[in-house]
Amino acid sequence: MKKYQLGEFEEVVMLTVGILHLEAYGVSIKKEIESRLNRNVSVGALQTALKRLEDKGYLKSREGEATEERAGRPKKYFQITALGKRAMEHTKSTRDELWSAIPKMALNLKIVGNW
Amino acid sequence: MEKVPPKLFHDFFRWFCHPELRDHIEGDLIELYREREKESGRSNADIKFIVDVMMLLRPGIIKPTEGYKNLNTHGMYKSYFKIGWRNLLKNKGLFAINVTGLAMGIATCLIIMLFVVDELSFDRYNEKANQIVRVILKGKVNGEIIKEAVTPAPVGPTLKAEFPEVVAATRLRREGSPKITYKNVTYRNNKVALVDPNFFEVFTLPFIQGNPKTALAEPHTIVITQDQAIKYFGDEDPINKLLDFNEPGEQYRVTGIIKDVPANSHFHFNLFVSLEGMAHAKEDNWLESNYYTYVVLAEGTNQAGLESKLPAIIKKYMGPQVARMGMTFEKFTESGNEIGLFIQPVTDIHLHSDTQHSDLEPGGDIKSVYIFAAVAVFMLLIACINFMNLSTAGATKRNKEIGVKKVLGTRRSQLVQQFLTESFISTAGAMILAAILVGISLPAFNQLSGKELVASFLFSPKVMTGLFLLAILITLLAGSYPAFFLSSVKPIAALKNKLTNGGQSKGIRSALVVFQFIISACLIFSMIIVNQQMSYIQDKEIGYDRDQLSVLRESWLLGKNEKAFMNQIMNDPRVESVTMSGFIPAGPTNMSMTGVYTGRQRESFRRTTLYDIDEQYIPTMGMKLLAGRNFSKDSGSDSSNVIINETAVKIFELGEDPVGKALTANTNNNGGTRSLTVIGVIKDFHFRSLHETIAPLIMLNNPSRGLIIRTKTKEMAGLLSSIEDKWKAFHVEEPFSYALLDELYNETYLAEQKMGNILKIFGALTIFVACLGLFGLVTFTAEQRIKEIGIRKVLGANVREIVSLLSRDLIILVAISFVVAFPFGSYLMDKWLQDFSYRIDIQWWVYALAGIATLVIAFLTMSFQTIKSALANPVESLRSE
Numbered sequence: 003m004k005k006y007q008l009g010e011f012e013e014v015v016m017l018t019v020g021i022l023h024l025e026a027y028g029v030s031i032k033k034e035i036e037s038r039l040n041r042n043v044s045v046g047a048l049q050t051a052l053k054r055l056e057d058k059g060y061l062k063s064r065e066g067e068a069t070e071e072r073a074g075r076p077k078k079y080f081q082i083t084a085l086g087k088r089a090m091e092h093t094k095s096t097r098d099e100l101w102s103a104i105p106k107m108a109l110n111l112k113i114v115g116n117w
Numbered sequence: 118m119e120k121v122p123p124k125l126f127h128d129f130f131r132w133f134c135h136p137e138l139r140d141h142i143e144g145d146l147i148e149l150y151r152e153r154e155k156e157s158g159r160s161n162a163d164i165k166f167i168v169d170v171m172m173l174l175r176p177g178i179i180k181p182t183e184g185y186k187n188l189n190t191h192g193m194y195k196s197y198f199k200i201g202w203r204n205l206l207k208n209k210g211l212f213a214i215n216v217t218g219l220a221m222g223i224a225t226c227l228i229i230m231l232f233v234v235d236e237l238s239f240d241r242y243n244e245k246a247n248q249i250v251r252v253i254l255k256g257k258v259n260g261e262i263i264k265e266a267v268t269p270a271p272v273g274p275t276l277k278a279e280f281p282e283v284v285a286a287t288r289l290r291r292e293g294s295p296k297i298t299y300k301n302v303t304y305r306n307n308k309v310a311l312v313d314p315n316f317f318e319v320f321t322l323p324f325i326q327g328n329p330k331t332a333l334a335e336p337h338t339i340v341i342t343q344d345q346a347i348k349y350f351g352d353e354d355p356i357n358k359l360l361d362f363n364e365p366g367e368q369y370r371v372t373g374i375i376k377d378v379p380a381n382s383h384f385h386f387n388l389f390v391s392l393e394g395m396a397h398a399k400e401d402n403w404l405e406s407n408y409y410t411y412v413v414l415a416e417g418t419n420q421a422g423l424e425s426k427l428p429a430i431i432k433k434y435m436g437p438q439v440a441r442m443g444m445t446f447e448k449f450t451e452s453g454n455e456i457g458l459f460i461q462p463v464t465d466i467h468l469h470s471d472t473q474h475s476d477l478e479p480g481g482d483i484k485s486v487y488i489f490a491a492v493a494v495f496m497l498l499i500a501c502i503n504f505m506n507l508s509t510a511g512a513t514k515r516n517k518e519i520g521v522k523k524v525l526g527t528r529r530s531q532l533v534q535q536f537l538t539e540s541f542i543s544t545a546g547a548m549i550l551a552a553i554l555v556g557i558s559l560p561a562f563n564q565l566s567g568k569e570l571v572a573s574f575l576f577s578p579k580v581m582t583g584l585f586l587l588a589i590l591i592t593l594l595a596g597s598y599p600a601f602f603l604s605s606v607k608p609i610a611a612l613k614n615k616l617t618n619g620g621q622s623k624g625i626r627s628a629l630v631v632f633q634f635i636i637s638a639c640l641i642f643s644m645i646i647v648n649q650q651m652s653y654i655q656d657k658e659i660g661y662d663r664d665q666l667s668v669l670r671e672s673w674l675l676g677k678n679e680k681a682f683m684n685q686i687m688n689d690p691r692v693e694s695v696t697m698s699g700f701i702p703a704g705p706t707n708m709s710m711t712g713v714y715t716g717r718q719r720e721s722f723r724r725t726t727l728y729d730i731d732e733q734y735i736p737t738m739g740m741k742l743l744a745g746r747n748f749s750k751d752s753g754s755d756s757s758n759v760i761i762n763e764t765a766v767k768i769f770e771l772g773e774d775p776v777g778k779a780l781t782a783n784t785n786n787n788g789g790t791r792s793l794t795v796i797g798v799i800k801d802f803h804f805r806s807l808h809e810t811i812a813p814l815i816m817l818n819n820p821s822r823g824l825i826i827r828t829k830t831k832e833m834a835g836l837l838s839s840i841e842d843k844w845k846a847f848h849v850e851e852p853f854s855y856a857l858l859d860e861l862y863n864e865t866y867l868a869e870q871k872m873g874n875i876l877k878i879f880g881a882l883t884i885f886v887a888c889l890g891l892f893g894l895v896t897f898t899a900e901q902r903i904k905e906i907g908i909r910k911v912l913g914a915n916v917r918e919i920v921s922l923l924s925r926d927l928i929i930l931v932a933i934s935f936v937v938a939f940p941f942g943s944y945l946m947d948k949w950l951q952d953f954s955y956r957i958d959i960q961w962w963v964y965a966l967a968g969i970a971t972l973v974i975a976f977l978t979m980s981f982q983t984i985k986s987a988l989a990n991p992v993e994s995l996r997s998e
Contacts, residue, residue, distance in 0.1 A: 028141065028142065028144075028145035029145050029148050029149055032145075032149075044168070044169060044172035044173075045142065045145060045146060045169040045172060045173055046169065046171075046172030046173035046174070046175055046178060047172065049142050049145075049173065049177070049178055050175055050176075050178060053177045053178070054177060065141075068144075071147075072144035072147050072148045073144070073147045075140050075141060075143050075144025075147060076140055076141055076144060077141060077144060078141035
C-alpha cells in the first residue's frame with residue numbers, strides 16, 4: 003500500500019520519536035539518533051523530515067515550554083499518531099515479509115562471498 | 118553576557134524560514150549553539166551554526182513565495198476558482214445546460230461566420246480587386262427586360278480608347294466544350310476560355326511557368342492550370358507542347374502554367390486560349406453580345422461618373438448599327454426602348470449579380486448571406502441570454518453564502534470578482550467546447566453548403582482576439598447581475614432569504630424569454646414558408662411531365678449514327694418514346710434566340726427563344742397542344758411552320774385563333790428574315806427556372822442533336838445499361854453519360870435547397886438552445902417554489918393545476934412574443950419570395966401553425982420539469998426547516 007510508505011530516514015525519525023516518547027523535540031531527537039546510530043544528522047534534514055511526517059499525519063506536535071537556554075523559544079514536542087503507528091507496522095511487516103522470502107542459500111552464499 | 122550565534126546567519130535564517138516553523142527551530146539552533154560553545158569553543162560553534170543554517174535551506178523549511186499570510190492575493194484568486202468550480206459541480210445539470218447552450222451558440226456563430234467571410238471574399242484575391250469592374254448590358258427592348266453579363270466584342274477596346282481613366286480592358290469568351298488531345302490522351306473540357314493577351318495582368322493568377330505579360334501575346338497560344346498540365350503531360354515539361362483541339366480543329370502551343378483558379382473566384386476555367394488573331398474578337402459588331410468585358414480603372418476613379426458617360430458611347434457606336442436594322446437610334450429610344458452599359462465591381466459579381474443566366478457560374482445570394490448572418494447573430498444572442506438568465510437564476514440561490522461572506526468581512530469588490538470568475542470558468546469551458554464542435558461539424562457543413570471551408574481561419578490573430586473579447590464580454594454580461602446586484606445586498610436581508618425572487622430580475626428574465634421566443638417563432642415561421650415554397654416548386658404544374666425522362670445530351674457525338682442509335686433505343690419495349698432534340702427545359706441545354714415580329718412592324722421585334730424539335734418532342738415530353746396540330750412525320754413539309762406557346766400568342770397579339778397566322782423572324786443582324794406560319798399552340802411550360810416568368814417560345818421542326826427518352830419501367834438501371842451497351846457498339850471514345858430530367862430540374866434549385874437545409878438545421882439548433890434556456894429557467898422556478906408546491910399539494914391541488922401554475926407565466930410570455938415575431942417574419946419571407954416569379958402566398962394558417970408549434974415546443978420543454986415537480990411527494994419538500 004502506497005499510502006504507508008516511509009523513507010529510511012523517516013523510519014529512523016519515527017522510531018526515535020517512539021523511543022523518546024513524550025520527550026521528543028528537535029534537539030533530543032537529533033542527539034538520540036546520533037548516539038544510537040552513530041551518524042551525523044543535520045538540523046535541516048531532521049526538521050524537513052519532521053515537517054513532512056507531520057503533514058502526512060504520522061506525527062502530531064504540541065508546543066512546549068520556553069526555556070532560558072533556548073533564548074525564550076518554545077520547544078515543539080512530537081508524538082506518534084495512530085496512523086503513524088500503522089505506517090511503522092506496515093513498514094516493519096513488509097521488511098519481515100521480504101526477509102522471510104529470501105532463500106537461506108542466497109544469504110549464506112552472499113555471506114560467504116563477502117567473507 | 119550570553120553568547121549569541123553569528124547575527125548575519127541568524128537573521129538570514131529568520132528571513133527565509135517558514136514562519137510556522139521559525140520559533141522552535143530557532144530554539145533548537147540556539148540550544149545546540151550554546152551546548153557546542155560550552156563543549157568546543159565559540160568558533161567551532163559558529164561554524165556548526167552556519168552549517169546548520171545552510172542545511173536548513175531546503176524546500177520544506179523555506180517559506181513559500183506566495184507567502185503564508187496573504188501578502189498578495191494569489192490565494193484569494195485560487196479560492197475563487199475553487200469555490201466557483203465546486204459551485205458548478207453542485208449544480209451539474211444547470212452548468213451542463215449553460216455551457217452546452219453557449220458552446221452551441223458560439224460554434225454555430227463561428228461556422229456561419231466562416232461561411233459569410235468566404236462568401237464576401239470572392240474575387241478579392243486579385244491584387245487590383247478594388248479597381249477591376251465588369252461591364253454589363255442592361256435595357257428594355259419591346260417590353261423585354263434585358264440583363265446580360267456579356268457585352269459586344271468592341272466594348273472593351275472602345276472604353277480603353279475613349280476614357281483615360283480606363284487603364285486596361287480585357288475580355289473573356291466562353292468556348293463550349295471542345296475535345297482536346299495530346300498524344301493519346303483525350304478529354305472533353307468544358308472549362309475553356311478565350312481571353313485577351315493582357316488577361317493575366319488584370320487578374321492575379323500566379324504563374325508557375327511562363328510570363329504573365331507575354332504568354333498569350335501570339336496567336337494559337339494557351340495557358341493551362343496545374344491540374345490540367347498534370348492530366349495531359351504528366352511528368353513532361355508542358356511548355357511549347359501542342360494541344361490538339363479536335364473541334365474546331367486547331368492546335369495551341371502551351372506557353373504558361375498557372376496555379377488552379379482559387380475557389381473564391383467567379384470563374385473556374387482551366388484552359389485559357391489567346392484571343393489574339395481570332396477574327397470574331399476584332400469584329401466591330403455592336404449587336405451581338407458574347408464577351409465578358411473587364412476593365413481596370415485608375416485608382417480613385419469615380420465609378421458613377423464613368424457610368425454616366427457610357428450612354429454616349431452606346432449612341433455613338435451602337436446607334437448606326439441599330440439604324441441598319443431599319444430604325445434610327447432616336448426612334449428606337451423614343452418608342453420606349455433603352456439599352457445601356459453599366460459597370461459592376463468585380464467583387465460584387467458573386468453576391469450582387471442580377472444578370473440571371475448569363476453569368477459564368479451561378480453566384481451566391483446576398484440575401485442568404487444576410488439571413489445566415491442574422492441567424493448567427495441571433496443564435497449567439499440567444500445563447501448569451503440563456504447564459505445570463507441561468508447564471509442569474511443560479512446566483513440568487515446563493516444569498517446565504519453571500520450573507521455569510523459579508524458578515525465575515527468580505528468586501529463588495531471581492532464578491533464581484535468571485536462571481537465574475539465563476540462566469541469566466543463557464544465561458545472558457547464553453548469556448549473550448551465550441552472549438553471542438555466546430556472541428557467536428559465543419560466537414561458536414563461543407564458537404565451541406567458545397568463549400569471548402571477550413572477552420573484554420575479561426576486561428577488568425579484577428580479572430581482569436583475577437584473570440585477573446587467575446588469571452589470577456591459574455592463573462593461581464595452573464596456575471597454582471599449576480600456580481601453587481603447580489604453583492605450589494607445587505608447581509609441581514611441575504612441571510613433571512615428575503616430576496617429569493619428579486620422582482621427586478623424576474624422582469625429582466627421575462628423580457629429575455631420574450632426576446633428568445635420572438636426569434637424562435639420567427640425561425641419556425643420562416644422554415645415553414647421556405648419548405649412550402651420548395652415543395653411548391655417540386656409539385657408545380659410545369660407544363661410537362663418530368664418523371665421517367667432521361668436525357669442523353671452527348672448523343673451528338675455519334676454523328677451520322679445518332680439516328681440508328683435512336684431507332685435501336687426506340688425498339689426497346691421498356692421505352693415509350695424518343696425524341697431527337699438538345700433543347701431541355703431544365704439544366705444545361707442548347708440555347709437559341711432571335712428577334713421575332715408580326716406583320717411588317719420590324720422595329721417592334723421581341724427576342725424569342727427558339728426550340729429545334731421533331732414531331733416526337735411534344736408527346737415525349739408530355740406537353741399539351743391547346744390548338745392546331747403537331748409537326749408531321751415528314752420533316753421536310755413543316756419547314757416554315759412553327760408551334761408557339763401561350764405567352765407568344767399574347768406577346769405577338771395573335772388573338773383568339775392564332776393557328777395559320779404569320780410571324781417573321783430575323784435570321785441575322787443585317788436584315789435577313791424568314792417568315793413562319795403558326796400551326797399549333799402549346800400550353801405554357803417552364804423552360805427556365807421559376808425565378809423567371811415564362812417567355813415567348815417558338816418551336817421549329819428542325820431535329821437538333823441530343824436525345825430525350827421517355828421510359829415506362831421502374832428498372833432504370835437495367836434499361837440504362839442496355840442502352841450503354843448499344844452506345845459502346847458504335848465505338849465512340851466518349852463514355853456513355855445520361856441525366857434524369859427530374860434531377861436536372863431539382864439541381865436548378867440547388868442553391869435554394871441548400872439554403873433551406875442550412876436554415877432548417879440552424880433554425881432547429883437555435884430553437885433547441887432557446888428550449889435549453891427555457892428548461893433551465895423552469896427548473897429554477899420549480900426549485901424556488903418547491904415549498905409552495907408542497908403546501909398546495911397537501912391542500913389538495915392536483916397535478917394538472919400544479920403544471921399549469923408553473924407553466925402559465927412562461928406560456929403567456931411565449932404568446933406575447935408572437936406579436937412581434939409574425940409581422941417581422943412575414944416581412945422577411947415576403948422579401949425572400951419576391952425572388953421567385955412563381956411563388957406561394959403566405960396563408961393565415963402558417964401563422965397558426967408556427968404559433969402552435971412554438972407553444973407546443975415550449976410546453977413540452979417545460980413539462981419535463983413541471984410534471985416532475987407536480988408528481989413529487991410533498992413530504993420531500995416540506996420536511997426540512
